[in-house]
Structures are given as structure tokens and as C-alpha cells.
Amino acid sequence: MVLFAVACVAASGWTQESRRIRRIPVPPTAVPAPAVEIEADRLPPPPSRSEIENAVQKVAEAYGHSELEKMLARDFPNREELLDALRRIQDRATDIRLYVESVERVEVGAWQVAEGVDPTARGQIPLHSTCVVDVRTRLTYDDPDTGERIVRDVGRGQWMLRFEGKTVR
Numbered sequence: 459m460v461l462f463a464v465a466c467v468a469a470s471g472w473t474q475e476s477r478r479i480r481r482i483p484v485p486p487t488a489v490p491a492p493a494v495e496i497e498a499d500r501l502p503p504p505p506s507r508s509e510i511e512n513a514v515q516k517v518a519e520a521y522g523h524s525e526l527e528k529m530l531a532r533d534f535p536n537r538e539e540l541l542d543a544l545r546r547i548q549d550r551a552t553d554i555r556l557y558v559e560s561v562e563r564v565e566v567g568a569w570q571v572a573e574g575v576d577p578t579a580r581g582q583i584p585l586h587s588t589c590v591v592d593v594r595t596r597l598t599y600d601d602p603d604t605g606e607r608i609v610r611d612v613g614r615g616q617w618m619l620r621f622e623g624k625t626v627r
Contacts, residue, residue: 481616496571496583502623504566510589511561513619518595522547522554531620551599559612563592569623585623593617 505513520526522544530537547554572584597610 496569496585496625496627500625500627501569501585502625504569505587505589505619505621507561507564509621510564510566510591510619513621514558514561514591514593514617517617517619518556518558521556522599547599550602552602554599555597557596557598559594559596561591561593562614563590565590569625580627582624583627585625587621587623589619589621591617591619 517526517529520529526544527541530541534540567588567590569585569587572586575583592614593616594612594614596612599608600606601608
């Protein structure tokens with residue numbers, strides 16, 4: 459399984475706001491009948507908690523670097539705005555790091571057949587599973603004005619990760 463998408467890691471400049479988390483709707487555990495029906499015993503096992511935690515760690519390691527752009531899905535909401543904000547921060551600060559303090563809640567979505575798959579298709583059928591994860595993070599960076607290492611308080615956020623898989627039909 460390959461990490462295909464990442465949910466938002468907010469980059470709102472150098473200010474920190476205190477907001478209440480609005481829950482992202484959890485993917486359904488029972489998927490309505492797709493246009494392409496796949497027998498349950500032919501589906502791969504859902505992403506495990508350790509696979510999800512590894513994906514979260516990879517996203518955190520890519521934060522502040524060009525690798526994050528490769529991880530974001532093309533259909534990620536406000537993708538270009540997020541990437542522009544990160545570039546502005548990168549231009550100003552050095553050695554930006556996002557540390558995962560904890561992964562507090564993991565909701566694993568059921569496998570769903572990718573959109574646009576021909577209902578009569580045979581062979582490898584592309585699938586995806588969307589997982590919602592509550593993550594506590596800490597951001598550190600070097601302040602270009604003072605040269606000091608800045609450590610931001612722990613933040614909380616919900617990330618959405620999309621895993622890809624395949625099944626044979």
C-alpha cells in the first residue's frame with residue numbers, strides 16, 4: 459500500500475490560534491454497493507494502525523520539504539494555497555521540523571473501488587481506503603531574525619490519509 463494523500467497540516471504563518479477542532483466525518487465502515495462489486499474475501503486487509511502511524515510519520519518528516527508536495531493528492535482541497543504558504547515559511551525560516559507527539563484516534567475506512575472503473579472490468583481493480591487520524595504535533599524552526607530555535611506548543615489536528623490497493627476480479 460502506498461500513501462496517496464495527506465490531510466491538511468495547517469500552515470498559518472507565524473501566529474498560533476486556539477480553535478476548537480471540527481470533526482471530519484469518518485469514512486463509512488460499510489460501503490454502499492459500488493458500481494463494481496468485489497467479493498469481501500478478495501479485498502486486501504484494511505490498513506493497520508502501524509501502517510497508518512508510519513504514514514503519519516512520513517508526512518511529518520516531509521513537512522517543510524518538497525516531498526510533501528508529492529504526497530498531497532491532486533484533489534486535495536486548497537492544495538496550491540497550502541503549498542504556497544509552506545514555501546513562504548521555508549523562504550523565511552530554516553530547519554523546519556514537524557514532530558508527531560501522538561496519534562490519538564484512528565478511524566479506518568473500508569476499501570472502495572476507485573471512481574471511473576468500468577463495471578465489467580476484469581483483472582486488477584484499483585481500490586482506496588480513507589483513514590481519519592487525530593494527531594498531536596510539535597513544530598520547531600530557526601527564527602531568521604534572532605537565530606533562535608523556536609519550539610511551538612503541541613497542536614492538534616485531523617489528518618486524512620488515502621491508501622491505495624488493488625484486488626483481482
